[in-house]
Amino acid sequence: MGVFSSGGVGIDLGSANVTICLENEGIVLREPSYALTLREDTDQLLAVGRDARQMLGRTPKDVALLSPIERGAVGNIELATALITRLSEKALGKRRALEKNRLVVSMSQGCTRVERNALEEAVRTAGARRSALLRSSVAAALGAGVPVEEPRGSLVVSIGGAITEITIVSMNGVAAARTLRTGSTELDEAIIRYIRREKGLVIGQRTAEDLKIDLGSAVRTPSLIRQKVTLRGRDAASGKPATVEITAADVHNAIRPPLQALVENIRDAFENIPAELAEDILPQGLYLTGGGAQLEGLSDRLGEMLGLRVIVDENPQDDVALGLCMVAASDRMMQKFEQSGCLIEI
Numbered sequence: 001m002g003v004f005s006s007g008g009v010g011i012d013l014g015s016a017n018v019t020i021c022l023e024n025e026g027i028v029l030r031e032p033s034y035a036l037t038l039r040e041d042t043d044q045l046l047a048v049g050r051d052a053r054q055m056l057g058r059t060p061k062d063v064a065l066l067s068p069i070e071r072g073a074v075g076n077i078e079l080a081t082a083l084i085t086r087l088s089e090k091a092l093g094k095r096r097a098l099e100k101n102r103l104v105v106s107m108s109q110g111c112t113r114v115e116r117n118a119l120e121e122a123v124r125t126a127g128a129r130r131s132a133l134l135r136s137s138v139a140a141a142l143g144a145g146v147p148v149e150e151p152r153g154s155l156v157v158s159i160g161g162a163i164t165e166i167t168i169v170s171m172n173g174v175a176a177a178r179t180l181r182t183g184s185t186e187l188d189e190a191i192i193r194y195i196r197r198e199k200g201l202v203i204g205q206r207t208a209e210d211l212k213i214d215l216g217s218a219v220r221t222p223s224l225i226r227q228k229v230t231l232r233g234r235d236a237a238s239g240k241p242a243t244v245e246i247t248a249a250d251v252h253n254a255i256r257p258p259l260q261a262l263v264e265n266i267r268d269a270f271e272n273i274p275a276e277l278a279e280d281i282l283p284q285g286l287y288l289t290g291g292g293a294q295l296e297g298l299s300d301r302l303g304e305m306l307g308l309r310v311i312v313d314e315n316p317q318d319d320v321a322l323g324l325c326m327v328a329a330s331d332r333m334m335q336k337f338e339q340s341g342c343l344i345e346i
Ligand SMILES: Nc1ncnc2c1ncn2[C@@H]1O[C@H](COP(=O)(O)OP(=O)(O)OP(=O)(O)O)[C@@H](O)[C@H]1O
Pocket: 012, 013, 014, 015, 016, 017, 018, 071, 072, 159, 160, 161, 162, 163, 164, 183, 184, 185, 209, 212, 213, 216, 290, 291, 292, 293, 294, 295, 296, 317
């Protein structure tokens, strides 16, 4: 693709991350969904994405670190627009501005009319040549290689930062869906609480997320006790700097309650699937996607509990953006998903 030609752009506007995929290039950017502004005047944008997140837990008094996307929906239109325009500029380069491209942005399943209007406005303001919203669960299915066109149901479970979507797709549409307003970030919060309670140490969100990614496991094994790290933080009682040793078994204990609730919710949704669709799913298995799907042992645990084969690709966090880009690049797909009610041109 030449520098001046237009192409398809997929932007997954997630609660935790913005991921951008370009036609012919693939995934080119993933940055945290944060904006840094002046506290008194949030129109004064200081930084977005990774540069903004660096300030997590260390913002001066007059500066605010904000998340424009909350629980999969636009909470702040201006800042969501800034995320789209600034990060797409970074991904495309200034010479290939968004106005020459066709943009498809993710829309979460459970979003209300008001939330959708806010998202539409943010995407319209970003000023692409043509733009559309596509249901994120359908985009995830496409990106994960699910046979969405076929007249049989396929089960897709997507675990993001703030939301979990359980969807059955069939004939380019959604046959059944359930959205849980909970996701992988809840595990980070459980780690913070546990380490404070059990070890007397106060740690920040970033440390908690690192612990989850590096040591977290959904299944208990004897070797967890041998994997350990030394953590620096603040003593909960005295407020003084302190160090504590944390094992993977500690992290497992910390995340066990919210994880148990999550997998039980997934099981509950699975058990309520209409009989014909359930028959389609049994031989195929379940497609697990989203950043939260990468938790060590989670696919095994879900598979065992549901008695299903679980399919996870190598980069489940990229699936939504990949699917959005596939649609942005194809007139035929745009039309098909518009007909099935999963895509809205704006
Ligand atoms: N290796 C890993 N193990 C466990 N969790 C992980 C791993 N990698 C990423 N995550 C978690 O995945 C979550 C982000 O996933 P993702 O990027 O799919 O969310 P999102 O699309 O921004 O959010 P949402 O879909 O809820 O709006 C974060 O909570 C992150 O900590």
